[in-house]
Structure formats: C-alpha cells, structure tokens
Amino acid sequence: MPPPTSRSADWLAQAAAVFAKEWRCELRTRYALNTLALFAVTTLVVVSAGLGPLGTSAAEGTPVLPVLLWLILLFAAAAGLPRGFVQEEETHTATALRLAATPSALFCGKLLYGASLMLALEALVAPLFLALVQLEVAAPGLFAATLLAGGYGLAAASTLIAAMIAQARGRSALFAVLAFPITLPLLLLVVELTRNAVAGEPAGGALTQLLLYDATVTVASMMLFPVVWNP
C-alpha cells in the first residue's frame, strides 16, 4: 500500500488531469465558450437596446439592473455548463473516465473547469453590462467578491446536476428545472449583494451566507457525487 502522501499527490494529479482534459477538449471545439459568450452577449444587447439610449435612472436602475445581470449569467450558465457530463455520455467516454480517476478527483476537476468557465464569462459580461446599461458601482471590491463567490456557487451547484441529467432524458429542459430550486438561495443572495455594491452599502451578513452556501453545496455535492457517477 502506498504511503498517504503519494496517494494525495495521486489524487491531485488526477484532478489536475481532468481539469486539463476539459480545457483541451473545450479549446478544440470551443462549444461551451462560443455558446456561453454568444448567449450572454445577445441577451445583453437585448437588455441594453430594450432600455434605449438613455438607459434607466439611478433610482430605477439600482433595484432592477442587478436582477438582469444575474439572469443573464444564470441562463448563460444553464446553456453551457451541463455540457461537461452530457458530452461524456454522448461520446461514450464516461466508462474510461470512471476507470481513470476516483470520483472525488473527477468531480473536483470538473468543478474547477466549470468555475473557471464561469469566471471567464463574468470577466467578459460584467464590464460590458456595466458599460452598456451605464450602471455605476460604488463598491467595486464587494462587486468583484460577489461575482467570484456567486460564479463559483453557480458552477458548484451545476456540476452535480449536470452529472445527474446526463443520465436522464430531455436533458437541457431538465437542467433548468432541477437547477432552479437549488440555485435560488444563491441568486437571491447575489442580487442583494450586487444591489449593496451598486448603492455603496455594507454587505451585512449576506456575503458570509453566500460563502457558506458555496461551502455547503461543494461538500454535499462531493459526498453525493459518487452515488450519481458509479452505476
């Protein structure tokens, strides 16, 4: 039996390999990147054009615009993130993956990939959104922290649900149905935090609760994932 250090090194190597493989596959087809970016930019243009050249007043914009930003991010995520596991089933690579990596390492690799994809999307969408709808953010630090923690949380909740729907029928519709109740507390929290960031108010307990949500969903997903993955 190998000593524990080499086993944890082994685990890390597996997770890193899954992460690298996901990005290599992604860069070959650019399916998720194209879908996510185009979907987000299209909805962004619709929102901006719909508001008109004058945009909204600050009094109207502060409560409403954060909701629109997170709706764009949520539906872009729903369009791209489930791809990870669905593709493994479609190309019949799931069995090889089951042999190659332990479930927890595989889950962490996929989760890291999803989170990095979400953060890349946010890096593209958030500045564009602020510029197009002319929204001033009074507390940029809180805004960035909300995007980071919120994007990670969306990726964490999506990863387990993506693994589940890959084994069901009617996948894309089912993803939205299953992900909505699970991500709703996250969405309510990030919208509240984004409003606070725009208005320059303190975060209060909401940021702690958001981080707690991220941690809870990560731990619960890691515990439940082997049941979903192994037949």
Place this chain on the structure above:
Amino acid sequence: MKSRFAPAFKLLLWAWMCLVLAGAFFYAPLAAGFLGESSRILFFHVPMAWTAFVAFLAAAVWSGLYLARREPRHDRAAAAAVELGFVFCLLATVTGAMWARTMWGAFWNWDPRQVSIVLVLIFYGAYLALRGAVEDREKRARLGAVYALLGLVVAPFFFWVVPRITFSLHPDSIVNTRGTIDMESRMLQVLLASWVGFNALFFWLHGLRCRLGALADRRLEA
C-alpha cells in the same frame, strides 16, 4: 396495513376525522382578531402543512436509507411520501390562499410564507419531473435520492433569505416567537386531534401507495 386490524383502523380514522370536523365547527371557539368564521380554517390548513412537512422529512429519511442499503422498497416509500406530501402541500397552499382572500383581501400577495411554500412546491415538482425523465428503475431511485438530499441541504438558506424580502402578515405559528403557546385550550385540542388525524391519513395512504408500487414493480419483473 395488511393486517386484520386494517378495517378497524379505517373505521377509527373515519370516526376520528368526523369528530375533528364537528369539533372544528361546533366545539372550538373563534379566535380573536379574525374576520367572521375565517379562523376555523386553522384546523385544516395548519395540520395539512405540518403533514406535508412530515411527509417530506420522511421522504428524505427514506432517500438516505435507500442510498445506504439500496433496497427498492425504500425508494418506493420515498417516492410515495413525496407524491402525497406534494398533494398535502398543494391543499395547504389553496386553503391558505382562500383564507388570505378573506383576511388580506387577495388570494396571493407574496407573503414570505407564500414564497416559501411555492419554493417547496417547485422543488418537489422538480423531483417528480426528474423521476419521470429516468427510465431505468435503479438509476431513477439513485438520482431521486440524491436530489432529495441536495434539496434538504440547501433548504436552510431560505430561512435566512426569504424573511428579508418582505415582512410577514401570517399569524404566529402555534408556538410563537416568544416560545409560548397562546391558544385557547379547546382550539388547541381540536388542532392537535386534527393533526393526528391528518398524519394517520397520510400514513394510511402511504401504505396503500407503497403496496401499489410494489405490485407494479413485481409485474414489471415478471
């Protein structure tokens, strides 16, 4: 409930529910601060909501048991509990909306209680949609159990988030925020009797649903 006590149990349940009905309308007094006779809905609305809660909790326990032991009967029990809990929850929503029309003037005004009950309905609706989308029985059981437990983990966050959206007009829970029970004793008797009755009704229906599920499974195997 296949034993020879089953007919007696059914008769007893019937008599018990008749007593609860009579008690709710003729024995219990009206509560102060409610319009007309509207406070009598308490004896039906509250027990239904509690029974739905018991059903969902039982479904989570059976889901955990299924994942631990992988016995199909636990999965059938979990699915039946969610189905029945969903019905009780829907009834609690509808009776609540009827009461809200009388007291608050509108069937629906997004009171925090209404927000949370809709979220519960959406979550278990999604659970049932998931079960409908998986054909393989073993896979359906696994995925359903995972989703039920994931929902249980996320649910506590709503207790933090939902009350911040707006304040509630909903009357105090039975045990109020001060940790005491402010209820006339005859009302409390009828309420508790009704709760026992609704729970017994739930477990009886649940037993029937599980037997039906077992028969359907046996037929599929044959």
